[in-house]
Amino acid sequence: MSDLRELKYKRAAVKSQVTRLQHFFESAVPKTEAEARVRQVKLEECWKKFEEIQEEIESAALESASIDDEEECEKQIKEGEAERQLFEANYYKVAEKIEAVINSRQGQNQQVRANDVEPRSEQRTHDVPRGKPKLPEIKLPEFNGDYTKWLFFKNSFEATIDQEATLTPMQKHQYLVGVLRGEALKVVQGYQISNENYVDAWKLLKDTYDNSMIIIETHLDELLQFPTITKEDKADSIRQFVWHIRTHTSSLKSLSQPVDQWETMIIHLAKKKLEFVEQRDWQNLMNDRTPEIMPKLEDFLKFLTDRSNTLRVLNQGKTKQVPSKVTTQKKPNKKVSLIVTSSECSFCKGNHSIYKCEELQKLSPEDRKKEIINKQLCINCLGSGHYARDCKSSSCKKCSKRHNTLLHRNVESQSKESDTATVNYCGQENSKENEKSAKEVKEEESTMRVYCAQRTESTVLLSTARVNAYDIKGKAHTCRVLLDPGSQSNMVTESLATKLRLPNKREYRAISGINQAKSSTTKITEIHIESRDKEFSANIECLILPSITEQLPQKEIDVNRIIVPKHGIMADPVFNEPGEIDMLIGAGLYWKILIGTPRNQIKGQPSLQS
Template sequence: MGKKLKPKIHVRDSIVDFLLRTEKFLNSSQATDELQIQFRLEKLEAKWDEFEEVQCDIEGSEEHEENTEAHRQVRAEFEEKYFEVRAGLVGKLPRRTPAPTQNGSSSEPAGVHTYVRLPQINLPEFDGSFEKWLPFHNTFRALIDSSPELSGIQKFHYLRASLRGDALKLVDSYPMSEANYRVAWNGLVARFSNGYLLKKRHLNAMFEFPKIRKESAAGIHDVIDCFERNTKILDQLGEKTSGWGAMLTHLLVSKLDDVTQKHWEESVSNEVEPSFAILVDFLKKQTRVLDAVSVDQRMTTSSSQAASTGFKSRPAKVSVNSATGNKGPRCASCGDQHSIAQCTAFSKLPVDQRLQLTNSKRLCSNCLGRNHMARDCPSKFRCRTCSKN
């Protein structure tokens, strides 16, 4: 084997090895993960292009002539195995119904289906905050650190791109290289996977949560989210918060407003030892009640404001003003000191001219009042002829 041809054959061998590993994955129990199958398909297609390029170089070399038949045999075997493996991977993906064309037929040939490329998964960012460490650690380890298809230098690039602040300063101290990725990752884990500090910070998040000043659904939602989030993380860190019982319940109650505390004490007066789960369930019911009451109050306020605005220019209001000597509203039609509903000149106008006038003056065509239109008119009275607005 010539010296010039040897490196190319090594590259070709590595591509063949990847194909064999993909075949092993295809026949394993792991070949049910749709995301993994899609990633391997993309990688397999790239390896096909690499194989074609290096194989053409080998076959075009002068040194190729002495082993022509052997190199052709490698190509034939690779192509046969490639199509077999690729078809197997595509066959494990769920079938997608192709979009119909304008004439109603499918846009794909019969018997052919494609895999759908999922949206790109963005890596989480980590800035050195202990409360963000566990989600970052678990996600990065699953997507990048545990991936057998990424080299150490690729993983190092992903790691640096995901870090900010103090965490990035720590990793930046290591030169970018294949070997240094593992050193940098282990250093990051050693720095932030401090169980004692993590537990302390999540405990402090609950102890330092401010007391709710006034009964509100939003305030109760916030305190529930805080306690549920931090107790779940503490459970992941090895603390059995389910055994904290009375202490956790008392801590959560101490963060509630006085009204909610009173409701809670009334609801558990017959309970021997109410649990944390019962308290959380009670608070969630309270938020549903408060949310419903809040909606009703907004609707009532809105209706009252609309009714007040709509009846300001009614005749009863005008007659009171006239009796007390105050100036009443000016007529939008003739300009005299009376409402347009009492205007003789307006009532004598043809219907189309009356509509034109009310539209130009932006008056309600139902009650002739200002500041609203007929569709929003709060008046219960309708046209005596057609019963419409």
């Protein structure tokens, strides 16, 4: 955590340097071209430092967060995005002002030189084009398919790449592919980079994501999912809370939404996410307000910003006082116990832990226990100097009894009075071996009953078929579908949806399965499918998922053991070979596909149906 704090201090120092550059160029003091160029180099250095520090902060923050804590990981990612957007905005402002100063000074210098030259050379001077100044390197924002970031990405890409006349279409296509990630990259992966394909690839990307209604709905959903304010880092949590509201309200305003008319509702919903202290202080601050003079959203955000700054100052004061408290305060009656452990094995005296002793692990659990007792070791922790009844270590991880897991017997006796053991299952091939071992155990110490049963394996063939799915250009692609009358929805894999390059819409759909297992998706598309003999076709709405199920069947089936009509045409000619499932057709279409009743209803054989 201390490393993360140091990185944030370094990031703040870089941001302060950019702010000082901004104040310098906003001041009324005249600037020379040399001053502008020197600070231009400094601005580039600040950009590189910020990128390096921000990447280290995000890596350290994600490592400190729990892997299973999705909310914490999402919080860290959003915080990084907000920091980048703020820094980029200031960077571009300063870069524009530097370019304005350089261009202005160069224009003045050229005018002076033009006045000094002879008139006969005037025409020649005008014919020579002025060299373009070297622009600072602008890093294009990346886009991964998040609708809330689409407008920012589109405007940036069009301003810097798409509308740049000096770039060829192939170069623009290369830039486009270079800044796309995840789902967005899959949309245009079907286009080979070339001069001819750039326009189509950029158009397909805009057709997919340039949807104002989806963007507005996505921003509204995100706005109402307020981040959690934690007690451990309350100042930063409140600051993230403010950024969250500002980001989405500003985006909605740019989309011509009447955000000003929603301010009372937004304040009411956001206030409920605050802790009691902040709610109380805000209410006390607003006691004198009337319905005619309701507080504005900006007042609410300013109140939270001031509270965040106050908490940050107080936390910094606490941090500085920690060393003095540690040195002055004494904690009486505090005892520290030190335990010195040896790596020598208590069983074989080797240079390793007893838990890794190969000699001990070669023995059966019963023999291990006898040897441990003979060496007067604890049967619970395998240590020396005490017995199991006084041992404070944890018990067996398999049965929770007071013995070590290494001493656990896989075959437990059913009755304490008689040492009768039961083998729950054994294969037919090993039955004689088990009987022999049972007789040996009976002669030595106890009676063993062996129950043998032959396990018969069976395989259930699910209904699969090969159909043609048509892409955005009307080209047919053969895919493998699973017919499932128990499903209420149709589904398609992301790989097939990307291959078809069909537009999809954003809509949240919850999916529940066996044992109430829950998942969800936010992408839906419509696919036109047709049977291979072209006698049946339909348009179906499919939920887009990363995968539908494992390979079906799970292992190859011997078709010689199955009764199949010789001249019959199978819907899936390779039904017996394991393969990927590209699409699932649910009950809505299932009963429209089948004709007649099942045939070949022989026990142990699959049923056939048209």
